[in-house]
Amino acid sequence: MTAVTLKDVAERAGVSIKTVSNVVRNAPRVSEATRKRVLKAVHELGYRPNPSARRLRTGHSGLIGLAVPDLATPYFAELAQHVRAEAAQLGLTVLIEETSGDATEELRLATGVGASLLDGVILSPLGVSPDELAAVASEFPLVLLGERSYERDQVGADHVLIDNVAAAREATAHLAGLGRTRIAAIGVDRQASATSRQRLEGFQLALHEAGVTYDPRLAPSIKEFDRRNGLLAMRALAALPVGVRPDAVFCFSDLLAVGAQRALFEAGSHIPDDVAVASIDGSDEALYSTPSLTSVVPDKAAIASLAVKCLAARIRSEVPLPFEVHTAPHWLRARESTNGGRQQLFR
Amino acid sequence: MTAVTLKDVAERAGVSIKTVSNVVRNAPRVSEATRKRVLKAVHELGYRPNPSARRLRTGHSGLIGLAVPDLATPYFAELAQHVRAEAAQLGLTVLIEETSGDATEELRLATGVGASLLDGVILSPLGVSPDELAAVASEFPLVLLGERSYERDQVGADHVLIDNVAAAREATAHLAGLGRTRIAAIGVDRQASATSRQRLEGFQLALHEAGVTYDPRLAPSIKEFDRRNGLLAMRALAALPVGVRPDAVFCFSDLLAVGAQRALFEAGSHIPDDVAVASIDGSDEALYSTPSLTSVVPDKAAIASLAVKCLAARIRSEVPLPFEVHTAPHWLRARESTNGGRQQLFR
DNA sequence: TCGATTGGTTCCAACGTTGTAACCGCGAAA
DNA sequence: TTTCGCGGTTACAACGTTGGAACCAATCGA
Numbered sequence: 153m154t155a156v157t158l159k160d161v162a163e164r165a166g167v168s169i170k171t172v173s174n175v176v177r178n179a180p181r182v183s184e185a186t187r188k189r190v191l192k193a194v195h196e197l198g199y200r201p202n203p204s205a206r207r208l209r210t211g212h213s214g215l216i217g218l219a220v221p222d223l224a225t226p227y228f229a230e231l232a233q234h235v236r237a238e239a240a241q242l243g244l245t246v247l248i249e250e251t252s253g254d255a256t257e258e259l260r261l262a263t264g265v266g267a268s269l270l271d272g273v274i275l276s277p278l279g280v281s282p283d284e285l286a287a288v289a290s291e292f293p294l295v296l297l298g299e300r301s302y303e304r305d306q307v308g309a310d311h312v313l314i315d316n317v318a319a320a321r322e323a324t325a326h327l328a329g330l331g332r333t334r335i336a337a338i339g340v341d342r343q344a345s346a347t348s349r350q351r352l353e354g355f356q357l358a359l360h361e362a363g364v365t366y367d368p369r370l371a372p373s374i375k376e377f378d379r380r381n382g383l384l385a386m387r388a389l390a391a392l393p394v395g396v397r398p399d400a401v402f403c404f405s406d407l408l409a410v411g412a413q414r415a416l417f418e419a420g421s422h423i424p425d426d427v428a429v430a431s432i433d434g435s436d437e438a439l440y441s442t443p444s445l446t447s448v449v450p451d452k453a454a455i456a457s458l459a460v461k462c463l464a465a466r467i468r469s470e471v472p473l474p475f476e477v478h479t480a481p482h483w484l485r486a487r488e489s490t491n492g493g494r495q496q497l498f499r
Numbered sequence: 500m501t502a503v504t505l506k507d508v509a510e511r512a513g514v515s516i517k518t519v520s521n522v523v524r525n526a527p528r529v530s531e532a533t534r535k536r537v538l539k540a541v542h543e544l545g546y547r548p549n550p551s552a553r554r555l556r557t558g559h560s561g562l563i564g565l566a567v568p569d570l571a572t573p574y575f576a577e578l579a580q581h582v583r584a585e586a587a588q589l590g591l592t593v594l595i596e597e598t599s600g601d602a603t604e605e606l607r608l609a610t611g612v613g614a615s616l617l618d619g620v621i622l623s624p625l626g627v628s629p630d631e632l633a634a635v636a637s638e639f640p641l642v643l644l645g646e647r648s649y650e651r652d653q654v655g656a657d658h659v660l661i662d663n664v665a666a667a668r669e670a671t672a673h674l675a676g677l678g679r680t681r682i683a684a685i686g687v688d689r690q691a692s693a694t695s696r697q698r699l700e701g702f703q704l705a706l707h708e709a710g711v712t713y714d715p716r717l718a719p720s721i722k723e724f725d726r727r728n729g730l731l732a733m734r735a736l737a738a739l740p741v742g743v744r745p746d747a748v749f750c751f752s753d754l755l756a757v758g759a760q761r762a763l764f765e766a767g768s769h770i771p772d773d774v775a776v777a778s779i780d781g782s783d784e785a786l787y788s789t790p791s792l793t794s795v796v797p798d799k800a801a802i803a804s805l806a807v808k809c810l811a812a813r814i815r816s817e818v819p820l821p822f823e824v825h826t827a828p829h830w831l832r833a834r835e836s837t838n839g840g841r842q843q844l845f846r
Numbered sequence: 847t848c849g850a851t852t853g854g855t856t857c858c859a860a861c862g863t864t865g866t867a868a869c870c871g872c873g874a875a876a
Numbered sequence: 877t878t879t880c881g882c883g884g885t886t887a888c889a890a891c892g893t894t895g896g897a898a899c900c901a902a903t904c905g906a
Contacts, residue, residue: 157862168886173864181884203616204560205862207551208891215616223595224576224783232570236597248570248595250583269550269562379787383844410787417789418843436571440726440757442764442789496765497730504892515856520894528854552892555861 156199165193176201207269215245216463217273219261221253225377225407226435227452228276231297234456235274242464244271255279262288272463278345285309289475293466295459298347310466311477312459316347319448320354321361322484323430324402326446328362330428330490332400335359336370338385338412339377339404351404351432370398377404382411390419390427399427400490406433409445413489429489439497443488454480503546512540523548554616562592563810564620566608568600572724572754573782574799575623578644581803582621589811591618602626609635619810625692632656636822640813642806645694657813658824659806663694666795667701668708669831670777671749673793675709677775677837679747682706683717685732685759686724686751698751698779717745724751729758737766737774746774747837753780756792760836776836786844790835801827 158176162169167186174182175190176199182190193199207213218235220228232248239246247270251257258280262273272293277285286308288294295310327335337355341348352371359366372388374381382403389398403409409431413423421427423443431438434449458478466473488495505523509516514533521529522537523546529537540546554560565582567575579595586593594617598604605627609620619640624632633655635641642657674682684702688695699718706713719735721728729750736745750756756778760770768774770790778785781796805825813820835842 155862158864159862169862170864170886171884173862174885177864179864181882183884186884202555202862204551204554205891206864208549208555208861208893209863209865211891213551223570223579224573226571226573229571229576233597248597250580250595379783380845383787410784414787414789414791414844418841420841436726437757437784440730440761442761444761494765494767497761498727502892505894506892516892517857517894518855520892521855524894526894528852530854533854549892552861553894555863555891556893556895558861 155202156197157202158199160197161190161193161199164197165190212271212467213269214243215247215270216460216467217247217249217261217270217275219249219251219258219273219275221251221276221278222378223248223250225405226437227406227433230435231276231452231456234452235460238453238456238460242460244460244464251275251278253278255281255284259284259288262292262294271467274459274463279343282308290472293463295463295466297455297459308475310462310475312455312462312480313477314450314455314480314482316350317354317357319432319450319482320351320402320404321358322354323432323446323448324355324358325362326484326486326490327400327402327428327430328358328364330400330424332428333364334367334370334396334398334400335364336372336389336398336401337404338372338374338382338389338401338408340371340373341377342373342375348404355402367396369396374408377408379407379411379414382408383415384411386412386415387419390415390421400424401427401429403429403431406431406435406438406445406447409447409489410437410441413441413443413445424488424490424492434485439487441489443492444495444497446485446487446490448482448484450482451480502549503544504549505546507544508537508540508546511544512537559618559814560616561590562594562617563807563814564594564596564608564617564622566596566598566605566620566622568598568623568625569725570595570597572752573784574753574780577782578623578799578803581799582807585800585803585807589807591807591811598622598625600625602628602631606631606635609639609641618814621806621810626690630655637819640810642810642813644802644806655822657809657822659802659809659827660824661797661802661827661829663697664701664704666779666797666829667698667749667751668705669701670779670793670795671702671705672709673831673833673837674747674749674775674777675705675711677747677771679775680711681714681717681743681745681747682711683719683736683745683748684751685719685721685729685736685748685755687718687720688724689720689722695751702749714743716743721755724755726754726758726761729755730762731758733759733762734766737762737768747771748774748776750776750778753778753782753785753792753794756794756836757784757788760788760790760792771835771837771839781832786834788836790839791842791844793832793834793837795829795831797829798827 158169158172162172172190175187203213223229236246249261258277274295276297289309298313340352356366372385374385403412409429416423416427423429430446432448434447438445438447505516505519509519519537522534550560570576583593596608605624621642623644636656645660687699703713719732721732750759756776763770763774770776777793779795781794785792785794
């Protein structure tokens with residue numbers, strides 16, 4: 153309540169307000185003697201700059217936003233941690249927001265809270281169209297994660313992503329490599345998000361390469377990328393007649409896979425003997441699941457690093473920078489849900 | 500960048516800046532005609548109030564902070580969602596911060612970012628002492644979740660919590676009710692956090708009531724409430740000689756239990772026949788785990804609701820309010836990890 | 847008719863900060 | 877001696893907003 157201001161510090165140190173401001177901002181042209189005196193007063197009074205005033209005056213607050221659809225999704229929670237760590241290194245504070253995948257909320261964040269409180273936003277869009285976001289990105293620092301549904305020459309914002317097609321292809325190829333021929337896909341979503349379509353593409357590509365024909369019955373539509381949808385989808389797949397029923401399933405996210413594993417457990421099916429399971433996300437939850445889940449692990453640290461650095465550069469820059477697309481690496485981690493057995497996680 | 504200000508709207512509507520301000524704030528004493536004209540201009544220009552300026556002038560920003568130790572912990576992620584939902588109903592925006600359980604970071608959040616950017620903070624402390632927080636709470640709206648290590652008459656801040664002793668007691672009693680006599684506890688932490696001590700107390704209480712003597716060898720110390728610590732602790736417990744080895748384990752968090760389940764899976768033990776497992780948190784991860792995990796479910800919606808309402812009241816109030824302690828309900832959900840069997844999660 | 851009241855609007859100052867320009871010594875160059 | 881440059885400091889204005897007081901009709905009661 154009783155906030156300490158520059159004025160209080162100035163009085164105590166016996167200098168002008170502006171000199172104190174110069175000291176706290178590490179501006180040049182301050183004698184060593186005054187600097188010491190001022191810092192002493194700052195410390196004694198416990199002065200902390202007021203971000204609102206600073207932002208109002210300079211247009212910069214040192215705050216960036218991270219907006220993800222759902223924090224309870226391990227992938228996003230883990231990503232958030234990496235983003236925080238990366239931002240801290242650049243002296244930036246991250247404020248995390250949750251959009252629930254709602255288009256209005258996503259736009260509000262970018263234009264509303266974002267534009268006048270935050271210096272920039274890293275957004276993982278789900279509901280909002282690229283066009284709308286491009287309009288925002290042209291006048292506010294915005295880096296998009298993942299979703300990129302348009303062509304390379306039409307980029308309207310910075311992007312950081314993994315090669316979704318390749319990732320899905322590797323996971324599916326791994327399943328096919330086990331000799332499985334009836335491979336299902338869980339994660340085709342109703343709204344046909346970019347991520348979902350790209351992963352389906354990689355899935356189909358791998359099937360084709362393995363000489364397996366794509367059976368639409370084995371690629372049911374889901375509503376959300378959560379455990380429940382994975383469970384229900386797998387339950388439906390397991391109820392298919394023998395001959396159609398899958399012997400492997402590629403899930404478009406770890407949560408879907410966890411749900412699928414649960415459905416198989418309930419049905420008394422053995423993983424991977426009856427059905428092998430693979431997914432994408434590489435979350436800790438997948439690692440500890442029983443059996444541990446084969447998953448494509450995106451380099452979250454790299455994604456976070458690229459996104460934060462890209463955003464910071466755009467914030468710093470006076471002139472409009474060309475939009476960039478960064479691709480982060482990923483690895484397939486084959487575990488018990490495809491290899492079988494029981495491994496000790498640590499040593 | 501080209502932010503629309505009150506001035507722009509005023510010019511367009513042909514009124515003074517202050518009148519526009521009155522309209523957007525829903526202040527009285529504005530004729531219906533002007534109000535309409537102004538709102539039209541607001542809409543046409545896409546005006547959005549500048550939170551920094553507003554905060555600077557009024558001291559209120561409509562923003563509250565939620566600071567939790569670790570977002571990748573399902574319990575906190577789910578709690579965050581409830582807090583967001585509750586705050587939205589009161590017209591408040593929630594900014595989520597992660598403290599990593601670091602005392603300095605926790606204090607920084609409450610006094611630093613908090614005091615000059617946010618109207619108030621809901622904090623789930625882990626590393627910082629109640630005394631330090633009480634000092635902050637006396638001059639800045641602060642609601643604490645969970646931790647309350649001092650006596651009822653010494654409360655120095657608002658608190659929202661569940662009855663940890665009772666919750667631990669119920670879970671342990673449930674295990675004892677299965678006829679288990681060698682019941683272990685995983686979650687006694689090195690720093691002896693309040694939560695950990697209260698749950699240990701409830702655990703011992705239930706043992707006593709069941710006529711089982713407490714064996715310190717079955718209550719190993721851990722460093723963090725994560726999956727890895729649960730795995731390592733359970734692995735060590737399972738390696739104890741026959742006769743000492745536990746036939747049940749109560750974990751102080753779902754993540755610990757997930758780790759413990761993994762250890763039992765690796766060791767080839769059957770849950771619950773060989774070892775029954777129960778925990779506290781009631782996260783979705785526990786529900787979907789195989790076998791599904793018996794857990795004490797705190798009413799997260801109630802916790803969030805109480806915390807947000809309490810904080811909002813303190814923010815609104817001009818005069819210092821007496822500190823309150825709210826207790827939210829909890830329920831034991833017995834599932835496969837103690838009851839055995841295979842149940843279908845939905846219908 | 848006049849003063850008082852009321853509804854509606856405007857003017858002014860201030861929140862805490864920083865950019866710009868101005869100021870003031872002092873030593874060096876002319 | 878004067879002038880210039882420069883390190884170090886200060887005064888002032890402004891960012892967008894809102895609280896308070898002032899202002900200006902118009903209506904009302906006496």
